[in-house]
Amino acid sequence: MQTVTVNLGERSYPIELGEGILSRVGEIMKARGINGRVGIVSNPPVAELYGDRVRESLEAAGYDTATVLIPEGEAHKNTASLGLIYDALVEHRFDRSATLIALGGGVIGDVTGFAAATFLRGIGYVQLPTTLLAQVDASVGGKTAVNHEHGKNLIGAFHQPRLVVIDLDTLRTLPRREYAAGMAEVIKYGIIEDAAFFVFLEQEMDALLRIDANAVEHAVATSCRIKARVVEQDERETDRRAILNFGHTIGHALEAFTGYERFLHGEAVAVGMIQAAALSAGQGLCSAAELRRIEALVRRADLPWRIPDDIALEDLIAGMALDKKSHAGKIKFVLCEGIGGTRFQWFSPEEIVRELASGL
Numbered sequence: 001m002q003t004v005t006v007n008l009g010e011r012s013y014p015i016e017l018g019e020g021i022l023s024r025v026g027e028i029m030k031a032r033g034i035n036g037r038v039g040i041v042s043n044p045p046v047a048e049l050y051g052d053r054v055r056e057s058l059e060a061a062g063y064d065t066a067t068v069l070i071p072e073g074e075a076h077k078n079t080a081s082l083g084l085i086y087d088a089l090v091e092h093r094f095d096r097s098a099t100l101i102a103l104g105g106g107v108i109g110d111v112t113g114f115a116a117a118t119f120l121r122g123i124g125y126v127q128l129p130t131t132l133l134a135q136v137d138a139s140v141g142g143k144t145a146v147n148h149e150h151g152k153n154l155i156g157a158f159h160q161p162r163l164v165v166i167d168l169d170t171l172r173t174l175p176r177r178e179y180a181a182g183m184a185e186v187i188k189y190g191i192i193e194d195a196a197f198f199v200f201l202e203q204e205m206d207a208l209l210r211i212d213a214n215a216v217e218h219a220v221a222t223s224c225r226i227k228a229r230v231v232e233q234d235e236r237e238t239d240r241r242a243i244l245n246f247g248h249t250i251g252h253a254l255e256a257f258t259g260y261e262r263f264l265h266g267e268a269v270a271v272g273m274i275q276a277a278a279l280s281a282g283q284g285l286c287s288a289a290e291l292r293r294i295e296a297l298v299r300r301a302d303l304p305w306r307i308p309d310d311i312a313l314e315d316l317i318a319g320m321a322l323d324k325k326s327h328a329g330k331i332k333f334v335l336c337e338g339i340g341g342t343r344f345q346w347f348s349p350e351e352i353v354r355e356l357a358s359g360l
């Protein structure tokens with residue numbers, strides 16, 4: 001077991017990682033001085049796999065618990081699910097000393113976090129992330145949100161958890177496709193911040209794909225540490241935190257263009273990272289050899305790596321200028337400087353199409 005600390009002054013919190021530690025959640029929370037009643041939020045398949053283990057551990061540590069299940073899937077990351085949580089909290093007379101626990105992937109984490117941020121103007125929040133994406137990304141940084149029918153994450157708040165407990169064993173029941181999608185964010189951390197970590201991923205990708213315990217622990221802990229370091233410098237994303245969006249501009253465009261049905265988020269990010277690296281190579285910021293290494297690693301992780309033939313680059317890019325992050329018709333891109341560094345650069349849609357069409 002190891003601990004990664006997210007240092008945010010009085011909002012600092014530890015991320016405890018290890019195999020099988022879900023069954024110790026109760027004692028870990030007690031040791032952190034968390035008291036009061038506990039609401040466990042999950043969805044049916046995850047609760048079926050891990051719910052008893054968590055509840056029994058909490059009850060053995062003396063916690064009074066209630067469980068709320070919300071339907072599975074991104075479509076339920078909405079205000080209706082939020083309503084289910086608020087209803088249960090009111091029904092069980094939860095007060096300000098209470099804590100909500102998110103047991104599941106990023107969807108459960110985001111809804112639960114927003115409920116915790118808003119119920120009684122804010123109660124405690126603990127995350128037990130069970131997908132690779134939630135472990136390496138959503139569990140660090142305190143962004144919480146639900147979707148609106150007109151856009152993803154439109155209703156949200158910053159609310160840091162008091163504790164995150166990552167049980168690496170939960171990855172063994174995760175569908176392969178979800179696991180690979182999470183790996184895209186892991187690769188991203190190497191590209192933007194840590195060349196040595198990128199080399200580790202090149203050397204250990206086979207071990208990671210068979211969920212070798214040591215390799216996975218190192219990859220998850222290092223990813224959390226890198227994201228924590230970035231968030232510590234810019235908690236509210238005024239500037240530097242945006243480097244975490246590497247690969248996400250084209251990734252988001254691909255997700256939106258295909259109606260959020262064809263690509264998982266991490267898969268779209270995988271394609272977007274290669275496009276962003278190609279753009280970087282075109283600007284002379286990274287070498288052709290580095291671009292090839294990025295592409296090779298993405299492909300070895302069982303991730304899609306190119307824009308499908310049936311999608312025209314022009315169509316994809318056209319939607320991006322309308323993105324809320326565009327400014328005077330230009331889009332802010334995160335480029336990589338070699339492997340391990342980043343730089344921001346603004347491009348018009350025409351420039352992106354020209355650059356990418358020439359390079360690939």
Ligand SMILES: NC(=O)c1ccc[n+]([C@@H]2O[C@H](COP(=O)([O-])OP(=O)(O)OC[C@H]3O[C@@H](n4cnc5c(N)ncnc54)[C@H](O)[C@@H]3O)[C@@H](O)[C@H]2O)c1
Pocket residue numbers: 043045046049072073074077104105106107108110130131132133134137138139140141142143144153170171173174175178265
């Ligand atoms: N708050 C943040 O900083 C942040 C960061 C990244 C992503 N997100 C959000 O996270 C969401 C995506 O999260 P996700 O990729 O974890 O998807 P998800 O929460 O939808 O989980 C993916 C699927 O895996 C299932 N599942 C979860 N854990 C399992 C396990 N251990 N075994 C078997 N099945 C399991 C879930 O029921 C679901 O069907 C998006 O809504 C995104 O906006 C938030």
Ligand SMILES: [Zn+2]
Pocket residue numbers: 137185248265269
């Ligand atoms: Zn992402």
